[in-house]
Amino acid sequence: MTNFSKITCSTIVLAASLASTAVFAQTQQSGRVEATASGWFKTCNERDGSKICNVQFRISANNGANLTTLNLVEVTGKVERRVFQIIVPTGRSLPQGIQLTIDNKRATTIPYLFCRAQGCNAEVRLDDNLVNVFKRGGGVEVKTINFQGQENPVPITLKGFTAAYDGPPLKLEDQATRQQNLADQLKKKAEELETGTNN
DSSP states (O other): OHHHHHHHHHHHHHHHTOOOOEEEEEEETTEEEEEEEOOSEEEEEEETTEEEEEEEEEEEETTSOEEEEEEEEEEEESSOEEEEEEEEOSSBOGGGOEEEEETTOOOEEEOEEEEETTEEEEEEEOOHHHHHHHHHOSEEEEEEEBTTSOEEEEEEEOTTHHHHHHSOOOOHHHHHHHHHHHHHHHHHHHHHHHHHHHO
16 A cells, blocks of 8 residues: 555655646636646656556646646556546635536536645546446536635536557657756746736
8 A cells, every 4th residue: 555655646746746838727716727728648657566557637737836626546566556537726616526527517516635735635446437437428527616715616627538548658768858848838937917907
């Protein structure tokens, strides 16, 4: 169990730092938030006799902070485990959990597991049913309740999920390129916002 925790956490931290440069505007009750969405992608790594693959979608604020991350982690080899994980910012109301709605159907509540300075994690066991629902779906909404009791819904497209899940993982050089592209995009958006504020 301890080995799995080390494997999963280190892999997710690595994968969470990788993303591409599709830009969209996210509107929340707290106001307009400029953000960058990664699109769906897969990374695989070997660690301690196990192979860890993570299919991920990440939304980042212009300062690089995580707004919402979905991870579908599959560990095979010495350790066998499948986990579906959602990471959201801190400042959430924990008793309500995270509501996950696919294609506007009935919401499913996923309980929080823990919170750290980087964010709050909710997770459940990943099974084939969830994977197939994602493959057939068009979009998923991740909704949290903040500490003020306000709803914070985040829409995420499922376009590209099947290709990422069934396709080959990114090569190490492609991972580095995606990370650099994201850093450049976030820097550009931050500069644009600063220029607009000063004008």
